[in-house]
Amino acid sequence: MSEIRDKVVIITGASSGIGEATAKELASKGVKLVLAARREERLQKLQEEIEQSGGTAIYKVTDVTSHVQMEELAAYALKEFGQIDVLVNNAGIMPQAFLFKKKVDEWDQMIDVNIKGVLYAIAAVLPSMRERKSGHIINLSSVAGHNIYPGGTVYCGTKHAVRAISEGLRQEEAMSGTNIRVTNVSPGAVSSELIETTSDPESKAGLNDFYKVAIDVDSIARAITFAIEQPSDVAINEMIIRPTIQVG
Numbered sequence: 372m373s374e375i376r377d378k379v380v381i382i383t384g385a386s387s388g389i390g391e392a393t394a395k396e397l398a399s400k401g402v403k404l405v406l407a408a409r410r411e412e413r414l415q416k417l418q419e420e421i422e423q424s425g426g427t428a429i430y431k432v433t434d435v436t437s438h439v440q441m442e443e444l445a446a447y448a449l450k451e452f453g454q455i456d457v458l459v460n461n462a463g464i465m466p467q468a469f470l471f472k473k474k475v476d477e478w479d480q481m482i483d484v485n486i487k488g489v490l491y492a493i494a495a496v497l498p499s500m501r502e503r504k505s506g507h508i509i510n511l512s513s514v515a516g517h518n519i520y521p522g523g524t525v526y527c528g529t530k531h532a533v534r535a536i537s538e539g540l541r542q543e544e545a546m547s548g549t550n551i552r553v554t555n556v557s558p559g560a561v562s563s564e565l566i567e568t569t570s571d572p573e574s575k576a577g578l579n580d581f582y583k584v585a586i587d588v589d590s591i592a593r594a595i596t597f598a599i600e601q602p603s604d605v606a607i608n609e610m611i612i613r614p615t616i617q618v619g
Contacts, residue, residue, distance in 0.1 A: 375600055376401030379452040381444065383435050383492055384462030386413035388563030389511065392588035393459055393595050398426030400596065405448040405455075406430035408462070435462045435488030445495035457507040457599055458496045460489050467522050467578060468571035477570070478525050485529035489536060497551075501544075505603070506551040509595055510537045514559040514611065518619055522574045530557075541608060552606040554598045559613030560585040584614045 380397055384390040386408035394404055398421040406414050406428055414430040421428040429451055433444045448455050463485050466477040489510055500506025515523055516530030537555035544551040562585040566578045591612060598607040 375596075377403060378456040378599070379403045379405065379448060379454050380457040380459060380599075381405040381407060381448055381455060381492075381496065382459040382461055383407045383433070383488070385417065385430070386410045388461075388565060389558070389561065389588050389591045389595075390459070390461040391417055392592040393461065394421065394428065395424075396589070396592040396596050397599070398424065398428060400600075401426075403452055404428040405444070405452070407433040407435075407444050409434055435492060436483040438491045438494070441488075441491040441495040445499070449499060454503065455496050455499055455506065457509065458492055459595060460492050460508065460510045462488055463511060463513075463565070464568040465526050465565045466571070467526060467569045467574040469522050469574075470524055472571060474571065481525055481529050485526075486532045486536075489533055493536070493540065500551050501547075501549050504548075504550050506549075507554070507599060508537075508540065508551065509554045509556060509598060512537070512555050512557045514557050514613060514617075514619070516555075516557055517611065520619065522571075522577065537608075541606075550603060552603075554595075554607050555609050556591065556595060556598075557609070557611045558591050559611075559617045561588055561591060562586070563588055584616050586612075586614045 380402050382390050382394050385394050385406040408414055411432045418428045418430050431444050431447050433440045468474045510533050512533040513530040515527045516534040519527045534555055537553055541553035560582050569575045594610055594612055
């Protein structure tokens with residue numbers, strides 16, 4: 372395993388769930404963190420917890436659906452730490468409903484956060500990584516990026532897109548010789564606030580039942596850390612992480 376101490380890692384969606392757990396796990400390894408999310412009070416609390424434990428973290432309130440704000444986030448990381456070693460592209464939402472219910476606003480929001488947000492983050496960090504010929508981009512897809520199920524059609528579409536973007540980016544950077552690694556992480560049922568983004572009562576009831584088998588967010592944080600810890604000539608490209616008893 373390579374030493375990851377002092378690597379500079381940007382985490383989007385860092386205010387809760389997988390993002391928060393990953394921040395704490397990486398902080399314990401001596402990583403320098405740049406935390407991004409919309410909820411400033413959550414970011415402040417997380418930064419304080421990390422610093423009290425001897426870690427290093429800064430934060431910037433950021434909406435991933437804004438290309439300008441993502442560029443500002445990357446510029447802030449470079450200004451404060453001089454480099455960006457890893458991007459954990461974690462921000463995402465999961466409103467679910469059958470298509471006939473025409474939750475158009477939720478479709479737009481999912482596309483903006485889950486697809487455009489991922490692209491904006493990649494675009495923000497890629498130039499400096501390519502210049503240094505070093506970097507690692509970790510995109511959070513989902514088991515829904517491998518499967519399709521009724522009520523999750525649009526969400527599944529966005530997470531299939533994340534997988535396609537990850538693989539396309541991997542191939543582009545591999546053929547360019549930039550030494551930039553790409554990892555696509557696909558969690559199954561994980562205990563987080565994600566299911567709370569579903570407003571449709573019927574779909575919410577189904578999700579609550581499905582998520583009874585959910586595993587802890589720390590399980591995903593450890594997997595992300597494992598991918599980062601590999602030597603620079605080794606890329607963990609795809610990880611699917613389910614509860615042992617999850618069927619779909």
